[in-house]
Amino acid sequence: MLPEAADWLRRRSWTADRWPVERLLAAKRAAGAAGTVSVVLPALDEETTVGAIVEVVRRELMEKVPLVDELVVVDSGSADGTAAAAAAAGAAVVHRDAVLPRLAPVPGKGEVLWRSLLVTRGSIVCFIDADLREFDPAFVTGIVGPLLTDPGLQLVKAMYDRPLEADGAVVAAGGGRVTELVARPLLNLHWPRLAGFVQPLGGEYAARRSLLERLHFPTGYGVELGLLVDALELVGLDALAQVDVGVRHHRHQDSQALGRMAATIYRTALERLDRTHRLKAAEDLARPVLTQFSRDPDSGGFRAHSHAVSATERPPMIEVPEYSASRTGFATGDPRQG
Numbered sequence: 268m269l270p271e272a273a274d275w276l277r278r279r280s281w282t283a284d285r286w287p288v289e290r291l292l293a294a295k296r297a298a299g300a301a302g303t304v305s306v307v308l309p310a311l312d313e314e315t316t317v318g319a320i321v322e323v324v325r326r327e328l329m330e331k332v333p334l335v336d337e338l339v340v341v342d343s344g345s346a347d348g349t350a351a352a353a354a355a356a357g358a359a360v361v362h363r364d365a366v367l368p369r370l371a372p373v374p375g376k377g378e379v380l381w382r383s384l385l386v387t388r389g390s391i392v393c394f395i396d397a398d399l400r401e402f403d404p405a406f407v408t409g410i411v412g413p414l415l416t417d418p419g420l421q422l423v424k425a426m427y428d429r430p431l432e433a434d435g436a437v438v439a440a441g442g443g444r445v446t447e448l449v450a451r452p453l454l455n456l457h458w459p460r461l462a463g464f465v466q467p468l469g470g471e472y473a474a475r476r477s478l479l480e481r482l483h484f485p486t487g488y489g490v491e492l493g494l495l496v497d498a499l500e501l502v503g504l505d506a507l508a509q510v511d512v513g514v515r516h517h518r519h520q521d522s523q524a525l526g527r528m529a530a531t532i533y534r535t536a537l538e539r540l541d542r543t544h545r546l547k548a549a550e551d552l553a554r555p556v557l558t559q560f561s562r563d564p565d566s567g568g569f570r571a572h573s574h575a576v577s578a579t580e581r582p583p584m585i586e587v588p589e590y591s592a593s594r595t596g597f598a599t600g601d602p603r604q605g
């Protein structure tokens with residue numbers, strides 16, 4: 268891992284308990300308008316889970332503790348009862364088509380996150396996926412807290428364990444499959460300063476509106492990678508941070524759906540590589556080191572472990588002198604002269 272990334276990992280990684288609600292409320296009051304918070308849930312066919320998340324945010328973070336100023340579910344074109352479930356639980360619900368109608372919407376998560384900026388007012392915008400189960404308010408307080416208490420920070424991502432679950436039962440440790448197989452290698456090779464992010468694709472992150480409104484939003488699943496890479500370029504690594512909020516339980520898509528997600532994420536990365544001319548040879552292009560993370564049983568925190576990435580390429584055999592020499596023998600047609 269680059270020393271800069273390792274240093275960032277030490278200085279900009281925290282746990283959610285660092286921001287108890289009393290500290291948050293005091294910081295919110297002191298921050299005034301800069302401390303207003305909008306929570307946004309992008310939702311496509313999430314009727315079975317969206318209501319419980321809305322209920323927890325409304326009850327714990329709006330009624331009990333006035334931390335969140337507005338809670339908006341943006342319906343991404345659901346065919347189920349997502350909107351009704353969200354409204355019944357107390358969220359403001361906006362349909363994607365009703366936002367900026369002059370611009371025909373395209374399908375995708377990023378499209379609704381982008382449009383959400385038009386229908387929310389908070390200086391801090393907190394994105395939470397709507398397919399989470401066992402949702403904990405710390406998913407919000409943990410990532411909003413740093414922004415309320417440190418004006419130098421611009422974007423904070425949640426980090427967590429991601430067990431792979433089916434019907435609520437853990438079937439493997441390996442959630443975040445596109446993260447591990449596509450996004451993390453891409454970031455490590457092309458944006459090694461971001462190698463310290465444990466969950467670069469995580470759907471729970473908070474950022475200042477003043478940053479989000481200046482970023483491109485890939486309309487599909489490339490939005491998390493795109494925003495992270497562009498935020499790095501725009502505000503620098505030190506304005507970014509991550510907070511450990513424990514374990515994330517969510518619905519998992521099948522491998523073909525994740526293949527489509529991987530393709531859009533790869534495309535999003537290529538777009539940025541091309542835009543910043545990083546496809547051309549550069550000293551840190553495709554840095555051959557991959558840093559991964561696992562939960563440390565002793566400290567309970569995330570432990571980074573780095574691995575060399577095979578970067579050796581052999582030249583065409585035809586260019587190897589020994590090969591050309593060997594070829595003369597075989598060329599005689601006598602296989603014993605190999």
Ligand SMILES: O=c1ccn([C@@H]2O[C@H](COP(=O)(O)OP(=O)(O)O)[C@@H](O)[C@H]2O)c(=O)[nH]1
Nearest residue numbers: 309310311313343374375376396397398520
């Ligand atoms: O076109 C889309 C695709 C996804 N989502 C929402 O974005 C979040 C993350 O999507 P998903 O759970 O499919 O991603 P995963 O977590 O499986 O990678 C969820 O709240 C989805 O309902 C959305 O609003 N529009």
Ligand SMILES: O=C(O)[C@@H](COP(=O)(O)O)O[C@H]1O[C@H](CO)[C@@H](O)[C@H](O)[C@H]1O
Nearest residue numbers: 442443444445446468470488491519520
């Ligand atoms: O991290 C991942 O590999 C994918 C898939 O997660 P799983 O393998 O289903 O646990 O999930 C994330 O990626 C999406 C694209 O960035 C985000 O939109 C999701 O919020 C996030 O869960």
